[in-house]
Amino acid sequence: MADPTPEPSDDRALLRTALSSGRIHSAYLISGPPDAARALAVDFVRSLVCEADDPESRPCERCTACRRSSVTVPGHEPATLDGAGKKGPLYRHLGDHPDLLWVERGADDTRVRIGQIRALQSALRLRSHEGGWRAAVVADAEWLNAEAQNALLRTLEEPPSRTVLVLVAATPASLLATVRSRCQRVVLRPPDVDPWLAADAPPELVALRERLVRAGTLDLAALLDLAEEFRGARAEAALATQALLDVGCALLRERVRQGVAAGRADLRAELDAFDTLRDARRSLVRFNANPQMVAERALLALRGALA
Numbered sequence: 001m002a003d004p005t006p007e008p009s010d011d012r013a014l015l016r017t018a019l020s021s022g023r024i025h026s027a028y029l030i031s032g033p034p035d036a037a038r039a040l041a042v043d044f045v046r047s048l049v050c051e052a053d054d055p056e057s058r059p060c061e062r063c064t065a066c067r068r069s070s071v072t073v074p075g076h077e078p079a080t081l082d083g084a085g086k087k088g089p090l091y092r093h094l095g096d097h098p099d100l101l102w103v104e105r106g107a108d109d110t111r112v113r114i115g116q117i118r119a120l121q122s123a124l125r126l127r128s129h130e131g132g133w134r135a136a137v138v139a140d141a142e143w144l145n146a147e148a149q150n151a152l153l154r155t156l157e158e159p160p161s162r163t164v165l166v167l168v169a170a171t172p173a174s175l176l177a178t179v180r181s182r183c184q185r186v187v188l189r190p191p192d193v194d195p196w197l198a199a200d201a202p203p204e205l206v207a208l209r210e211r212l213v214r215a216g217t218l219d220l221a222a223l224l225d226l227a228e229e230f231r232g233a234r235a236e237a238a239l240a241t242q243a244l245l246d247v248g249c250a251l252l253r254e255r256v257r258q259g260v261a262a263g264r265a266d267l268r269a270e271l272d273a274f275d276t277l278r279d280a281r282r283s284l285v286r287f288n289a290n291p292q293m294v295a296e297r298a299l300l301a302l303r304g305a306l307a
Contacts, residue, residue: 011186015044020055024048025184026159029167032188033195038139040188041166042071045100045135048164065130069097082106083113090119098129104139110238111285112140114148124160134163141167142174143285149176156182173278174285196250209247215299216306223299230295237291238284244295245281248302249274255305273305
């Protein structure tokens with residue numbers, strides 16, 4: 001049975017040690033709070049191409065490579081990706097650095113598509129423009145379906161020279177074991193206050209959290225009515241269901257923490273519900289399950305745990 005409490009360690013030092021020693025692995029998997037994990041991935045790959053002599057000072061923000069890889073230049077907003085390649089590119093560069101590539105879900109997509117991975121692989125087969133390291137970040141890695149992951153596996157098994165692949169995922173549970181096993185794991189410690197439960201969370205998340213807290217008091221008909229709200233256009237419905245799962249898992253983690261602190265002997269209902277929500281996430285991500293049906297399953301599990 002999965003333990004919903006987060007790992008206590010934080011492995012940021014692993015990346016800094018790799019930069020200092022020059023022993024760079026061909027693939028890393030950074031998991032943890034999404035914003036922090038993405039920021040760390042950006043910092044790491046920019047440090048790889050930084051021209052500063054002291055590894056501890058990278059990225060230095062002064063050299064040509066740092067200026068080119070900057071993602072905060074006013075007036076130069078990142079290109080919006082399109083997984084089909086019709087309304088936008090399949091991948092983009094960090095800043096305008098030719099050797100730093102970035103892949104994430106397209107604006108209207110519920111997953112990172114296999115076409116994006118193949119385009120990335122084609123780009124990585126070319127020589128480095130600057131003659132040094134190349135790196136590709138796959139954000140939203142938990143939204144790679146099995147086909148895209150298997151395609152990515154070829155690059156992980158036979159990485160091009162002086163090329164680093166960085167996968168970023170809120171949780172690695174949806175990634176294939178064969179993918180995880182070929183990556184150096186970097187686990188970020190969550191903040192003391194779960195961002196999904198923070199008082200300053202976006203209003204829509206606060207409203208969702210309050211509704212889920214009341215799920216334990218709803219009868220079956222009311223619960224199914226609530227699940228009806230997670231139907232509609234696939235992209236929007238999947239994102240809304242993902243938020244439901246994230247908030248639900250956060251509530252269960254907090255219940256477990258409080259239960260442990262209070263000396264509760266039986267937390268099986270919370271742990272079982274947490275397992276159900278994790279399975280529901282895998283169904284939504286890996287198997288393209290119907291968002292409304294996933295929401296129904298999650299809400300029933302929460303109702304049983306929060307009653």
